[in-house]
Amino acid sequence: MYYNKTLKDYLEDLAAKLPAPGGGSAAALASGLGASLVSMVVNFTLGKPKYLKYERELKEVLAKSENLRLKFLELVDLDVEAYRSRDLRDSLNIPLMVARLSLEGIKLCPGLIKKGNRNLISDVAVAAQLLESGFAAACVNVEINLKGLGDKKISAVMRRELKNKNKTVRKIRLQTEERVGKIIRG
Numbered sequence: 001m002y003y004n005k006t007l008k009d010y011l012e013d014l015a016a017k018l019p020a021p022g023g024g025s026a027a028a029l030a031s032g033l034g035a036s037l038v039s040m041v042v043n044f045t046l047g048k049p050k051y052l053k054y055e056r057e058l059k060e061v062l063a064k065s066e067n068l069r070l071k072f073l074e075l076v077d078l079d080v081e082a083y084r085s086r087d088l089r090d091s092l093n094i095p096l097m098v099a100r101l102s103l104e105g106i107k108l109c110p111g112l113i114k115k116g117n118r119n120l121i122s123d124v125a126v127a128a129q130l131l132e133s134g135f136a137a138a139c140v141n142v143e144i145n146l147k148g149l150g151d152k153k154i155s156a157v158m159r160r161e162l163k164n165k166n167k168t169v170r171k172i173r174l175q176t177e178e179r180v181g182k183i184i185r186g
Contacts (some may be wrong), residue, residue, distance in 0.1 A: 024079040024141040025184065026094050031102045031134025032072030037127035038065035038108050045117040054115040054137075061108050068105045072098070072134075079141075088148055095141035096158065102135035103165050109176045115182070125180040132173040133173035 002010045002021070010029070015020050042062040045051045050060065052072055082090035109128040116124060139162050147154040 001080060003073060003077050010093065011087075020083040021076070022079075022083065023137060024091070025076045025099070026085065027095060027134045027137030027141060028072045028075035028079055028136075030099045030130050030137060031098055031105060032069055034102070034127045034130030034134060035065050035068040035072055035105045037130065038105065038112065039069060041112050041116045041120045041123050041127070043173040044120055045115070046111075048117060051115060051117065057111070058115060061111065065105065065108055068101055071101055079172055082147045088145060092142060092145040092149060095138040095145070096162075098138035099135050099142065099162060099165060102131045102138065106131040106135070106169055106172045106176075110172060110179070113176065113179050118183070121180050121183050125177050127147040128173045132169050135166070135169045 002013075002025075010021065014026060039062055042058050042065065045096065046055065046058055046062070075094055078090070079094045079098075082094050106128055108130070109124050112124045113121065142158060142162060146158060
């Protein structure tokens with residue numbers, strides 16, 4: 001699969017007339033990029049005298065972002081496998097997991113505005129935007145798979161969950177952009 005392939009290979013297959021990878025896999029990749037940026041910001045912050053008082057918290061953020069980054073990378077391939085196997089439950093559960101994990105990832109961003117290296121402040125906003133994009137794309141994939149599932153009760157529960165999570169994701173992204181924008185503009 002793509003876990004050990006190049007980004008070029010993945011993008012060529014994504015662009016090709018192939019059934020997979022597709023939007024679900026791309027959603028996981030977008031969120032993986034966001035989690036990677038969170039890790040980058042923390043890695044450039046750790047050890048800097050100005051941020052030493054946040055060292056313990058930053059290490060916890062890094063552990064979480066690295067865990068998420070690896071999960072998203074794995075989900076890129078799992079989504080492709082689910083599509084190829086025509087497993088409707090996996091095709092539903094994988095984007096649902098991407099959405100849930102994207103929420104966990106975006107929650108890491110606001111704290112980095114104050115505790116992260118100021119030279120990378122724009123990367124915090126980009127991370128939030130990518131995690132929101134991955135979340136939104138995963139929701140579209142959940143929705144299309146719910147249609148195929150045909151279970152109104154499960155569909156209602158999942159739609160309600162994602163609607164509530166969407167409010168939180170959107171709020172965090174907007175607040176992150178606003179706070180970062182104020183810092184950038186001085």
